[in-house]
Amino acid sequence: MNEEENAAPVGPDQIRDAVVAEIPHLRRYARALLRDATAADDLVQDCLERALGRLHLFQPGTNLRSWLFAVLHNLFISQRRTQARRRDEPMAEPPSPAVPPVQTARLEARDMGNALAQLPAEQRVVVLLIGLEDMSYREAADVLGVPIGTVMSRLSRGRERLRLLMEGPPVEGSGEPVLRRVK
Amino acid sequence: MSDTGAHRPVDETMLHAFLDGELDAAGRVEVEQWVARHPDDAARLAAFGRQKAALHAAFDRVTEETVPTRLLQAARRRRQATPWARIAAALALLVAGAAAGWFGRDIATGPNRSVTLAERAIGAHVIYTAEVRHPVEVTSAEEEHLVRWLSRRLGQPLKLPDLRPVGFRCMGGRLLPDDGRPAAQFMYEDETGRRLTLYLRVMPEGRDTAFRFVHERDVSAFYWIDGKFGYALTANLPRDRLLQVATAVYEAGPK
Incomplete structure (x- = not known):
């Protein structure tokens, strides 16, 4: 079960170094998950503090990346829940009207970001863990604490929905529920 | 082939x-x-x-951006309370206030008190499991004191269920108000930091019930009455897994 790149760290210092090496991945994932860069880094910071506070619970030889993503995921769930309780406010800003593109990557990021924000969180996390972070289904199931079959069905639904949002026919006016934010 | x-x-x-x-x-x-x-x-x-x-x-x-210093610092060392931490603490208070308001809704003692039990337990779960730095009032390092203190406040001897066999380590607990009465919350976590809370209060009029299950957003809870106590076990876990833990709690309970 060892991931070659994660099998090495043993001592606390080495684990810390390995944690630091994961920060860019955690940031990328959090950015795609939340869209807002500051909120994403806040989540990563919380994750790092919580993870480092329990380094003693990490078992050397197991997958550090999965562990960190699991910590981040649990924080994401807790935060979403408190936010949802406070009010049913959306997690991200509503899609903004198109602005003249500065560069293609930015435009793609905005389109993809908008489309992702329309997915229910449980589908979004699976699409991102597998599609962006290149996790195996097993790793994603471990991160989320759900059976592998659940990962597969959420992935299927999430990608199909994303496909319709990105490439499908215009949905406005058709009463199609696909675009509605589902909480 | x-x-x-x-x-x-x-x-x-x-x-x-x-x-x-x-x-x-x-x-x-x-x-x-x-x-x-x-x-x-x-x-x-x-x-x-x-x-x-x-x-x-x-x-x-x-991944090509420069990693913000605050993240590198967070990964390199344990930190003192930072401005950010204070903001988070303030936010948590705000959330607690909002949740208290939300709770006010069902303070009226309805005919089904154990439903209220589950709702209170879920609310307390949501508030305190989101806490990064102060999830519990007394940590499990002082387990004996924790159990003695909460037993005294609840007026009944409590037992702290050992959930390590089912993958959860006790972090500690806190005293909570429950409609003018004391209630106890014990918090546990697994190796990934997934948190689970056990909420207990004395049910003077209680008669034993079977496990009941509620699911709200992404939190699930099993709650039941056993002897003098009402229990609610809350977590973001699949039902089967939560049931496994609930069974362990039940078996550890006072008989």
């Missing part, structure tokens, strides 16, 4: 598994042959491939 003639149709899940490198050689051949004969599925497969590429195109640049 001449006969790869799979008869089952390739379903959606298999297309994704193919794309994600989850299939063995035989499975890959099966999908390849299938999409060669089914242009619609070939088009879907291509679309999902483009989607994956688009995700990378949109977000890979984040």
Whole structure:
């Protein structure tokens, strides 16, 4: 079960170094998950503090990346829940009207970001863990604490929905529920 | 290897598994042959491939950004309370206030007090499991004191269930107000930091009940009355897994 790149760290210092090496991945994932860069880094910071506070619970030889993503995921769930309780406010800003593109990557990021924000969180996390972070289904199931079959069905639904949002026919006016934010 | 003639149709899940490198050689051949004969599925497969590429195109640049200093510091050392931490603490208070308001709704003692028990337990779970730095009032390092203190406040001897056999380590606990009465919350976590809370209060009029299950957003709870106590076990866990833990709690309970 060892991931070659994660099998090495043993001592606390080495684990810390390995944690630091994961920060860019955690940031990328959090950015795609939340869209807002500051909120994403806040989540990563919380994750790092919580993870480092329990380094003693990490078992050397197991997958550090999965562990960190699991910590981040649990924080994401807790935060979403408190936010949802406070009010049913959306997690991200509503899609903004198109602005003249500065560069293609930015435009793609905005389109993809908008489309992702329309997915229910449980589908979004699976699409991102597998599609962006290149996790195996097993790793994603471990991160989320759900059976592998659940990962597969959420992935299927999430990608199909994303496909319709990105490439499908215009949905406005058709009463199609696909675009509605589902909480 | 001449006969790869799979008869089952390739379903959606298999297309994704193919794309994600989850299939063995035989499975890959099966999908390849299938999409060669089914242009619609070939088009879907291509679309999902483009989607994956688009995700990378949109977000890979984040990995090239300079990592903010605050994140490096967070990873390098344990920190004192920072301005950010204070903001988080203030926010938590705000959330607690909002939740108290939300709770006010069902303070009225309805006919079904154990439903209220579950709602209170879920509310307390939501508030305190989100706490990064102060999730508990007394940590499990002072387990004896914790149990003695809460037993005294609840007026009944409590036992702290050992949930390590089912994968959860006790972090500690806190005293909570429950409609003018004391209640106890014990918090546990697994090795990934997934948190679970056990909420207990004395039920003077209680008669034993079976496990009942509620699910609200992404939190689930089992609650029941056993002897003098009402219990509610709350977590973001699949029902089966939560039931396993609830059973462990029940078995550890006072008999």
